[in-house]
Amino acid sequence: MTEATVPSAAASPEAIRGWLIDRVAYYLECAPADVDEGAQLTELGLDSVYALNLCGDVEDHFGLVVEPTMAWDHPTVEAITAYLAAELAP
């Protein structure tokens, strides 16, 4: 949460995906390798209000303002990656 905001140019889809997987693994206290990128966050255990946390992390990390409902409308790691990659594209 206190990590420095990354410059948006450095936010390649691979970097976004990697960071998201780390973040989800952090909340679920599991290994990043165990996070299924295609699985619904709800199914993984991050539902409704808790998915909102991820939006706060995204804002802090990427220096970007996103709708709190981002993870509702893009409910998998894959979907959020695609969304953020488009948002952060130079």
Add this chain to the structure above:
Amino acid sequence: MTDLLTGATRVPVDRDATLERIHRFEALLGDPDDPDNPLGLRAVLDADERGELLPEGERALARFGLGAEFVPAALGGRFERADRFSLLMRSLFRRDCSLGIGHGVTSFIAGLPVWADGSPEQRRRAAELLCRGGRIVAAYTELDHGSDFARVSLAARPAPGGYLLDGGKQLVNNIGRAEAAVLFARTDDRPGSRGHSHLLVDLDGLPADRTERSARYATSGVRGCLLGGVDFDNCPVPADALLGLEGGAMETVLKVFQVTRCVLPGMVVGIGDAQLRAVLAFAGERRLYGKPVSALPLPRSVLTDAFVDLLICDALSMVAARSLHLLPEEASVRAAAVKYLVPKLLQDNSYRLGVLLGARGYVREGPYAGFQKAARDLPVVALAHASGAVCLSNIVPQLPRLADRAWRPALDRAPDAPVAPETVFRLHDSLPALDFARLALTTRGADSLAGVLPALADELAREATDRPEVAELAVLADVFTGELADLARRAGSLPPRDRTPVAGRRAFLLAERYVLLLAAAACLGVWRAAGTDDPFLADPLWATAALRRLAEQLGLSRDPLPEPVVEALFEELAGRHRSARTFDLFRTGLATQAVPAKGVDR
């Protein structure tokens, strides 16, 4: 200016029409202790015994046009300010919370998603219905899913021309007799938070052979409320019943319920007022060891503690309600805090006051029978709409960011640290219209109320050298600021799991401590902003006692209020009781004609 009956010492800044209306409303309810008053306590208790909503009460509320109070002024109603609405309904809750819930709150709740999301036509229809005394019910609850809205299963499946409803709702007030309902229904079977939609349905227009709404649930409290249920069997509803966007209901609920969670607790303060009044009468009349019970030290401290707790509840309620207008972006946490703390404090006091009242605390007849009804009503009302656990679980995931973005800057006295403006605490200042579009799912770490603690601690420390009467308050403000620092440290180091749905006790304890700090900030703010025209509110006496009570709740102090403080507070309390004035921050006159030596006989 808080005094309606004796007149003001100066012309208030904003002598709003609602205050006048609240006074008329109280007069309409009439003297609670008059056995011949059809809306008096005896009639209320008899209706409760019969398990029905007091019919004369419903008629009187209809004549008053209570429904218009739920409708925003912009749509032709009388709802302008959340704090004043809460205060108006408090009069009703003091008298009978079955009527408060059953004839009031339920339609208010149902209106909110319509005002927030409805088409102009839907808003117009809903406003018109409520203003002419009709009912809209808020149909959310399913017994199998409790507060877990994400798993609500009543289905609205796409069909030619609209939807087919299949499934049921339970514990829905007035569903058997309302004209319209706002239904929270599943429109998408996939998991996630976009699977539910709101439907505004004309109940009388549905095919009778596809709906069943005669169920009635018997309850331990608010026994008069018509808590019913509905079952739909592939019941068609038109496409234009959809309220807002398909899949948008969860988002809307999490926003508009912030409004209800901010105004309900302020209403429920009326129940605590009524209970304290009954026990105060008993303790004045019953004699023990040659004195009234109220002269004995222990009962006296139970009574004054209850008084101070009511003031705490009111301060947090009013600040939360005013924040809806002034700081809507922060409301998600504030709403959860007030909805958690107020019912809990009232419940604790209900228990202690009941012990004082002894057998009269549970006997359903004779003088003081009003107490047991309130004691039964309170737990039901407390659970209604969001339990304490649900409220805290809304706060838990926000704690780390609040610590980062709001509390640490405030504690570091950063120049840009957010501190709530004084108007949040000025109970009679006018408010801008409530803007539903500015309510947000999270605070994004914004919290200007907690920032009041370090800011006022600094100010009071400077003043205390010249004003000995604020010395103790200065010390307490400093202690609470220290608690905020501790909370910030602990919230920042919460393990990841404690930021998710499976958070443990540690996270919930932090959320609870945080709520107590917000209550302290609200009391300090209200005291600080009080004008000299209200000497009691401007006196550090109550604010100091309030912070001491909250310090006790935090486990920081084991000492009771000192005897001179108890005496001064009891004198105020007894004076209000004798002159039939409320025990809240407003000290308004009640419709009581003559305070009886004994409670009213049922």
